[in-house]
Amino acid sequence: MTFLRKKDRVLPGLPITLGFTVLYLSLIVLIPLVALAIKSAELSPAEWWNTVTNPRVVASYKLSLLTAFYAGLVNLVFGLLLAWVLVRYKFPGKRIVDGLIDLPFALPTAVAGIALTTIYAPKGWVGSLLQPLGIKVAYSPLGITIALIFIGIPFVVRTVQPVLQDMETDMEEAAATLGAYRARTFFRIVLPELIPPLLTGFALAFARGIGEYGSVVFISGNMPMKTEIAPLLIITKLEQFQYAQAAAVAVVLLLISFGLLLLINILQRWSNRRLRTAKGG
Template identity: 70%
Template sequence: MKGSKPRNVLPGFGLSMGFTIFYLSVIVLIPLSAVLFKTFELSWPEFWKTVTSARVLASYRVSFLTAFFAGLVNLVFGMLIAWVLVRYRFPGKKLIDSLVDLPFALPTAVAGIALTAIYAPNGWIGSYLAPLGIKVAYSPIGITIALIFIGLPFVVRTVQPVLQDLEKETEEAAVMLGSYRLRTFWKVILPELMPALVTGFAMAFARGIGEYGSVVFISGNMPLKTEITPLLIMTKLEQYDYAGATAIALVMLIVSFLMLLVINLLQWQMNRRTIAR
């Protein structure tokens, strides 16, 4: 009929949309709203005093900075690992490919204990670094290493499908037109990978901010130095200060949401530029 709205080939949008909203509400929105409502038990002066104390601000700095730098490291080396796994054939390739997912399967507490045993002053690697004055365990460096370990699969698994779908003919055409390899990578390949790289970075960064199990052992948990915000929230809960714990969690939630929003906007702009080309 002229002017009528086209119908989908597969019906059921209304029902599936209803299930989607219901599921997201139960799993995501209701728990997050509980954090907000629990925080309302505090007055504004109490809330501000809780979230701006020196110990809390120091934990924010440790959590966000270590997660950010770990994300940057994974951005570079995750792309390199994905490139090797997609573009080259070599013995043991499937084994290495499966090892990438090991941080997903390994309990985070086990990862934390293993990293601490390796990088402690008397550990396998830490014993060689200690005489050089390099302290890894019980320092922000150790926290960053732990976050690199748990965040690497996010970048690799996000970039891999894009590399697999990238046509090699485009690269060959650029080389035939006289473009150097570095210029081909910078002008042809990297723009195609940027949206996936930004997505992988955002996922690794978000995971790093809330990571607890793999960090709590290697950090040393020293207030004002290596104490992460998730541990501080757990400390508040153990002290039955539920309102204080939710207040700190709410600040982390807001800051994380804003940072992810900015990253998603950048990704959206890059996707638009890619489509326009």
């Protein structure tokens, strides 16, 4: 029986595929990260600590993390709404709208940043209307958040959309037949099924937002302690030939990002387990 199972396999077995996986991860992910840590270790412990706890560096951490988090929350809501409309409704131009969702993937980030700055600058199309109201978008954290919303929305839509397409509507129709309100049907039947892909989309958008540079650098204004993001600060240190300091800042940002993504993955696994338990019960 064992011989037949091995013979019937079309793809290579575990040793070969595992070897290629480890090699790929080592070359693309692990070795660069180890090199980054080694480069930051060129600093003495005191220098390393002073670098990563500098008020300017801490402010850039906070700005990058908070704007990426807020943008992820916005994308969580509107990404679900867009995916719902694309899956559940038919309307003229649906394919065009579906294609536009992927535009942030194809559009160079620098082009996106210039376009957003042109629109939301004080003399821009939208900025000129918001300026009299006292709302400043460009060269502010709000502008950074909008840029991250723009580049992060496809992650949520494309992770939720396949789940909605595969979801049966029998339970929804049964709930409607029994007199359940639409809101109750959505929150009790549909939403639990969508929590895992929503968390995945949020994690992807959040991770992309933390490391985003091209679309943010133009609209942020790059003011230290105010609108300077962590990736820009790293680039600034590299331009000043402070390679070890730049590596130290990058290592801390990497650790913070990894910890937050690990927490999101734990929540995702917990929601998956809870959903399977509910179905089994």
